[in-house]
Amino acid sequence: MDQIIDSFYQSIDVFGKAGIPLGNVSSQLFANIYLHELDEFIKHKLRLKFYLRYCDDFVILSHNPKLLLWLICVIDDFLKIHLKLQLHPKKVFLLNLSGGVDFVGYVQFLHHRCLRPQTKRRLKSRLRRGLELFHKGKLSQTQLDQKIQSYLGLLSHANEFYFSQIIKNKYWVR
Secondary structure, three states, X not given: OHHHHHOOOEEEEOOEEEOOOOOOHHHHHHHHHHOHHHHHHHHHHOOOOOEEEEOOEEEEOOOOHHHHHHHHHHHXXXXXXXXXXXXXXXXXXXXXXXXXXXXXXEEEOOOOEXXXXXXXXXXXXXXXXXXXXXXXXXXXXXXXXXXXXXXXXXXXXXXXXXXXXXXXXHHOOO
């Protein structure tokens, strides 16, 4: 654990270092351990039925906007007092589910899920770049296929069948 924690830091002030490596599996583990108290508070103290958390992102669903506004204050207070954290002021949203909820890389709707538009653009750009590198001999067929398979795996969790077909037809090198 010491090696993982010490493998990355960002300077916060003259007194020391803070941070853990993002994208590392340890980040997910640490978030789950540290935010377990938040889960317990929301599920058992507040008795919220429709709460979902992945790492440090969470969603609470309710038909009552006043309840949601109250919960923002209560949860922010809990985080400050018990975990020395606070809700990010630019990342707290009250949304209507019919417009979709952006959560863990996808836009979640009531009966389906789509890839974020910006993720779709980034995916296309990276595939174009991968194909260019393949044609220049800087990326092998296997490496390009692995990249394509990775993106198809991402798309398999969403309602993106036609986009998957486009990728297969345009980029698969066989």
